[in-house]
Amino acid sequence: AQSVSQHNHHVILSEAASLELGCNYSYGGTVNLFWYVQYPGQHLQLLLKYFSGDPLVKGIKGFEAEFIKSKFSFNLRKPSVQWSDTAEYFCAVNARDGGSQGNLIFGKGTKLSVKP
Amino acid sequence: NAGVMQNPRHLVRRRGQEARLRCSPMKGHSHVYWYRQLPEEGLKFMVYLQKENIIDESGMPKERFSAEFPKEGPSILRIQQVVRGDSAAYFCASSPFSSYNSPLHFGNGTRLTVT
Numbered sequence: 001a002q003s004v005s006q007h008n009h010h011v012i013l014s015e016a017a018s019l020e021l022g023c024n025y026s027y028g029g030t031v032n033l034f035w036y037v038q039y040p041g042q043h044l045q046l047l048l049k050y051f052s053g054d055p056l057v058k059g060i061k062g063f064e065a066e067f068i069k070s071k072f073s074f075n076l077r078k079p080s081v082q083w084s085d086t087a088e089y090f091c092a093v094n095a096r097d098g099g100s101q102g103n104l105i106f107g108k109g110t111k112l113s114v115k116p
Numbered sequence: 117n118a119g120v121m122q123n124p125r126h127l128v129r130r131r132g133q134e135a136r137l138r139c140s141p142m143k144g145h146s147h148v149y150w151y152r153q154l155p156e157e158g159l160k161f162m163v164y165l166q167k168e169n170i171i172d173e174s175g176m177p178k179e180r181f182s183a184e185f186p187k188e189g190p191s192i193l194r195i196q197q198v199v200r201g202d203s204a205a206y207f208c209a210s211s212p213f214s215s216y217n218s219p220l221h222f223g224n225g226t227r228l229t230v231t
Binding site: 004032034036042043044045046049051090092094096100101102103104105106107108109 | 156
């Protein structure tokens with residue numbers, strides 16, 4: 001069965017520290033990859049997505065992610081975090097030939113706390 | 117420019133009662149998806165609907181759960197005879213197109229508590 005694993009349950013950083021959140025998926029076919037963010041009290045918002053092409057994807061608010069097909073990974077990075085990045089981050093995969101569009105498989109999420 | 121609207125935000129039901137969760141997609145979106153998030157778990161896909169059609173219900177429990185998206189009005193997720201294990205956050209999402217390249221827009225969720 002397809003699955004997505006996020007390595008860290010809770011990450012605590014100081015402002016200006018660099019961030020990398022791990023995401024690995026298990027599926028051998030063609031995938032679309034997503035990172036969603038949920039700020040406290042708000043709905044899930046799309047941070048960035050990968051469909052094809054350049055494996056280094058730029059998203060909103062200075063986030064980027066790199067798709068490494070050989071490692072089945074899609075790690076999220078930001079060079080310098082801010083207090084306002086405190087949120088929960090979810091990695092998700094859509095198996096293009098294994099499920100309908102909209103059938104996303106989510107990781108359990110990583111809570112990021114940034115200390116001012 | 118309203119986003120995906122879900123109501124109620126919080127719903128409390130006793131065991132055996134029915135729960136009805138509503139979702140109005142973003143304007144112009146005709147594709148709706150329901151997800152469930154159990155405590156300490158990621159979101160799990162339940163069902164994908166277009167107007168008046170169920171496209172993919174592979175994630176729906178076989179009993180007590182049903183979903184509809186009528187021609188007029190919001191999408192409804194209905195849970196009959198709720199049990200404690202149904203306590204979760206239920207999220208609705210919508211998209212304008214039927215395409216793998218069409219990202220989902222999520223609502224704020226409905227938190228169901230079964231007592």
